[in-house]
Amino acid sequence: MVARVRTVAFQGIEAVPVDVQVMIAPGKVNMHIVGLADKAVAESRERVQAALHASGLSMPSKKVTVNLAPADLPKEGSHYDLPIALGLMAALGAIPGDMLAGYVVLGELSLDGTIAAVAGALPAAIGANAEGKGLICPFACGPEAAWAGKDFDILAPRS
Structure with missing residues (x-):
């Protein structure tokens, strides 16, 4: 099974849609x-892994492949952690x-499972709103994301 989560890459101030695809398959235990x-x-x-462990979940004893698509678009930053x-x-x-299909997700994870603030919440929110999606972002980024519009679903958890 391939799980999909929508996030964004930033090109200047523009948020470009990125599809995070996660697949668990038999093979050497590793995450690519x-x-x-x-x-x-890459980090x-x-x-x-640390945040999931802190939250009581363990990594599967299988091969985990994470594909950030489109593959030819550069991906930079720690905001890919949460998606x-x-x-x-x-x-x-x-x-x-x-349950994630209606959202764009961004956020950096701390080792204890808390979600740290990231740059780009407003452009991500504007992009999500334009796609007709809500936004899941760090709690500290919620007020910035709210500038994207009134009828817009924002979930801003701390962990």
Whole structure:
């Protein structure tokens, strides 16, 4: 099963849609992130694993592949942590995958599972609103995201 979560990449002040695809399959126990990711995105693997462990979930003893599509678009920053974690949780069956379909997600994870603020909440919110989707972002980013519009669903958890 492939779980999908929508997030964004930033090109200047524009938020470009990115599809986070997470697949769990038989194979060597490891987590690979592919799709033209920079160092901060590659380090998401460690933050996601630690945050899930702190939340009482364990990584599967299987091969986990995370694809950030489109593959030719550069992905930079730590805001991919939360969409990767939620995609992994959906692939594990810990949350229903379809509950994320109506949202764009961004946020950095701390090792203890809390969600840290990230730059770009307003452009992400504007992009999500234009797609007819809500936004899941860090609690500290909620007020900034609210500038995207009145009839717009924003979920801003702390952890």
